Amino acid sequence: MLYFDHCASTPPREDVIRTMMEVMAKHYANPSSLHQGGVEAGKLLERSRAVVAAAFGTSQAEWTFTSGGTESNNAAIIGATARYRNKGKHLITTQIEHPSVYDTFRRLSNEGFRVTYLPVNEQGTVAAQDVAAALTEDTVMVSVMHVNNEVGSIQPIAEIGAMLNKHRKVLFHVDGIQSVGKLPIALREWGIDLFSASAHKVGGPRGVGLLYTRHGVQLEPLLAGGGQEQGLRPGTENVAAIVASAKAFRLALETREARSARMFGLRRRLVRCIGEIPELVLNGAAVSDEELSMTAVMAPHIVNFSYPGMKPEVLIHTLEENGILASTKSACSSKEDKPSQVLLAMGLGKERASSGIRISFGDEHGEADVDYLCGKLNEVVARLKPFERKE
Template sequence: MIYFDNSATTKVHPEVMKTFVAVNEKFWANPASIHEFGHQTNELLQTARKQVAEILHTSADKIYFTSGGTESNNLAIFGLANKYKNRGRHVLVSAIEHPSVLEAAKQLMKNGFEVEWIPVNSEGVIIIDALKKLLRDDTVLVSVMHVNNETGVIQPIQELIAYIRGNSRALIHMDAVQSFGKLPVDFAEMDVDAITISSHKIHGLKGSGLLALKTFIEVEPMLLGGGQEYGIRSGTTPVPLAVCTAKAIRLAQDHLQANASKLKKMTDELIHFLVSFPAIKIISPSNRAPHIVSFSVRKIKGEVLINALQQKNVIVSTSSACSSRHTKTSHVLKAMHLQDEYIKGVIRLSFSPLNTKEEIDQFKKVFTNVMNVIKGD
């Protein structure tokens, strides 16, 4: 099987799985227990937290382990907006955010906040001039994803940050689920206030991730109870998942440059191949993350192409795993004003360092044969 759907989820790294088994076998105590076994388990948890904090350049007590990207994004949106609502109740969110941000923002509206959507251009890039017009003195939060999960477009984060910092007191949340491990991501590199990371996008385990805050930034908790995770996320912390999240983050960070270079070379080769088909339009812009290629076949439904490739043991997806099972057109593609003849035929190829040159070569052969059958050439 050739698996090119790594933006949906990645295969667990053998070292991460090895760590998961070891921690479950040796450190299965509740880290909140006061006995020595619980203390030892808590020490392991805090070591994992410190390791992540060092990589992201923040304080260890600002790393909150969660169940993944969706929970982390919800915690950021609700937690920051509510904590700092004395600054204002105006929130800005880009029009192409992940549903876990969009739906949380819509809920804020029901809770008395005013939310406005920052438009993007035809490449999916935030329109800076539009942001400048929307930003207000009472804007409390701006949420922008670093890399879009459907097209791979990289947002001009540094330019956005510079304007927001210079013209408001708004907090900045960055969804880095698709960028961490492919691009530099940390609080020293980017002057944001909150960063979301999901473990299973970087060869970690599903059901785990984190929200990281810049030192001195606070959030209001969403889960109340025993006060775990510094009172922000109550409930017994799953130490094996937290430790494995830290392991996946360390592996991704240690091999960042080499992996990014490898992925860019593979996706550049694929784009060069795909543009040779007259019916294909490349959706991903030139300013894209190294691991995502989004394209569309004119007047062909994406599901048709996916099924045809699947019969040849090639796994790809439509715009995103979160929307591929629904018939609604992607909100990202709508925001980009993609032409009607292409909007139903979008395919996303997404890669990881585990993919090989041999898989790329095999994909070319399979894809050419499938296209000849579908187009009747």
């Protein structure tokens, strides 16, 4: 099987698996315990935090380990708005956020906050000037994802951060779950106050997330309990998974440039193929030769296209019969029989929004894999064409 669903979850690296197994076997003590076993586990925990901090160029105390990207997003948004509620009750986000962000803001809107959901253009990008125009004296937080998880559009995080630097009362949260290990990230230079990441998107185990909280920013914890993770995230830490995750993050960031360049090439190859199949239409921008750089408007590992007139699950299952695993919307929303909220927000219409397919690359893919996918897409579309819905 060819696995083209890396946005949902990546295969764990073999060296990461070995690390996790070794730590599970040797360091099973509670890191909060006072005996030698607990002390050793605690040292591993803090060493992992130091590895993450060094990889991102920040201080160790600014990182919290969570159970994943969803918890990190919730902890950042709910924790900050609860802590700074007295400073303002206006929040700004976009119409294309992941459900762990979008639905969190919907919840807050039911709790007395006023939320502005900014539109995006046809490429899936929000304009920094629209963020600036939406600011009010009551604004306390702006949350914008770095890379959209469905279409791969890159948001102007550096530009937004520079603008918000003039409004220091406003906290800037970035969901970086799909950008870590694929694009450059400069937390301090871009003025980011809160940043979320997830280990299983970079070859690490599921069940571990990262939350960066800039020094000086305070959060109210989501949970009550012990004093773990500097009191922000109570509960016994999963030391083995955290150590393995820290390794996965370090490796992903160290090898990012070469891996991104290779995946940009794969993306361009697949986009060209899609353009040659009349029944398919690309969602988001193509990648030209000039854009094959770190200033591209699309992430290197994601291609989204629609087959108007065809239910996406039909195409997904037919591809699977041919040894190809792909997806529709985000994994969190893929079982919902609704048009893609992201594609609708991009103004692409209900028909395209109801037939979107996402291909996401990983380290194991090469040109031969993309060529195989292209060949099967041609065969599958030709076979399904007689069954297209005629509106």
